[in-house]
Amino acid sequence: MDQVKWGIIGCGDVTEVKSGPAFNKVPNSSLVAVMRRDAAKAADYAQRHNVPTWYDDADALINDPNVNAVYVATPPDTHAEYAIRAMRAGKPVYVEKPMARNAAECEAMNQVSRETGVPLLVAFYRRALPYFLKIKELVDQEVIGDIRYVRVQLNWQPYAEEVGENPKPRWRVDPEISGGGHFHDLASHQFDFLEYVLGPIKIATGIARNQAGLYQADDIVMANFEFESGAVGVGSWCYTVNKEQRIDQTEFIGSKGKISFSFFEAYFIKVETAEGTVNYAIPFPEHVQQPLIELIVQELRGEGKSPSTGETGARANAILDQITAR
Incomplete structure (x- = not known):
């Protein structure tokens, strides 16, 4: 082509x-x-x-x-x-x-x-964004040693159109359209990247519930998961807190230190080791999918390889299905 x-x-x-x-x-x-x-x-x-x-x-x-x-x-x-x-x-x-x-x-x-x-x-364009590639580089270089466990926390307040006396329908919280709720939409990015950096997740379990009754889909999810490498993970996702409790933080805890970063809302990476703390600020490009699209075009032209394929993309859905028992 x-x-x-x-x-x-x-x-x-x-x-x-x-x-x-x-x-x-x-x-x-x-x-x-x-x-x-x-x-x-x-x-x-x-x-x-x-x-x-x-x-x-x-x-x-x-x-x-x-x-x-x-x-x-x-x-x-x-x-x-x-x-x-x-x-x-x-x-x-x-x-x-x-x-x-x-x-x-x-x-x-x-x-x-x-x-x-x-x-x-x-x-799954995070596989090509410089911010996330830096995180992968730090892990691959064993800056924090062997990864022991992962902690994911995402708390968001309800979207304005989901609350009130006459809430508007949103396809993202209609399981017949989206497959689930905000967890299904956003955690797919997270689990895809976690596997890209840390390897396959061999087992995932969880609890998914609808607490606030704003829509049909689950609005809170708690999960435990284990990687084939032996590292383990825990995650919590809640979409019905107030704005003061809003948080988007993931931590990789290793034998020699910790990496903290945000999946959606910040451009900072914090690395803590015995040598001290190092911070990286790597903003997203204007068009966040452009780096991945460039790699895809190269693959279609026979000049390269995309890091995100149908086979890798399906893995995230399988993990979401396990956690929410679908």
């Missing part, structure tokens, strides 16, 4: 800054078509982002001869459907995270990729 010509299925909020503009900024890549079921919104997106073609039908985009790779950026309930259609049409797929609603849907997608030989890549 000489020039990777992308079509986006589902040009919603995630594509406005995080991903969409990056397709035109990566060498040998361009965004040539977008699709959204709402024709007016598809046309508006195309006009604002200088995309030459727009559709309100996914099959029309998939079958566009000018499109040779497809980015599926819809909610998770249609990831498998659109990805499988595109792969059967012979077009590589880059799909948003979480890869699907559950591990079974992920396996169906991977099975088609194996059958057709068409690449399937997943938007």
Whole structure:
């Protein structure tokens, strides 16, 4: 593939800054078509982002001869459907995270990729961001020695539209659409990165409950997990605290020290050892998916390898399923 010509299925909020503009900024890549079921919104997106073609039908985009790779950026309930259609049409797929609603849907997608030989890549972009690559480098260099255990804590207050007398429906907290709640959406990033740095998780258990009754999905999750390396982990996720209790912190505790960092809200890494404390500040780029998209384009051109594939992406869903007993 000489020039990777992308079509986006589902040009919603995630594509406005995080991903969409990056397709035109990566060498040998361009965004040539977008699709959204709402024709007016598809046309508006195309006009604002200088995309030459727009559709309100996914099959029309998939079958566009000018499109040779497809980015599926819809909610998770249609990831498998659109990805499988595109792969059967012979077009590589880059799909948003979480890869699907559950591990079974992920396996169906991977099975088609194996059958057709068409690449399937997943938007776990932290595998390519400099901030997270620095954390991996510190672990690989054994700056804090052997990893003994991991502690993950994420507390967020409810989104404004989830509270009040007439809360608005949000697809992220509708299990039929998202597969779960905010845990399913955000912890997928966390577990994918944890495995990227520390290796496979061999067992994960947990408790998932809905305490506040704001929506159908779970709003609090507690988990224990163990890596094949022997390191163990504990995590807590609560989405119904007040803003004073908001926290996003993960710790890697090793035999010689500790690394503390944030997954979503800060750009600082703190390393504590017997030699003292070292802080790193590594901001995210403007388009956070651009570094991964560049690696994906290189893979599709036969020049490199993406660190995030359908096989690695499915692992996060399997872990989420284990923890929430789905």
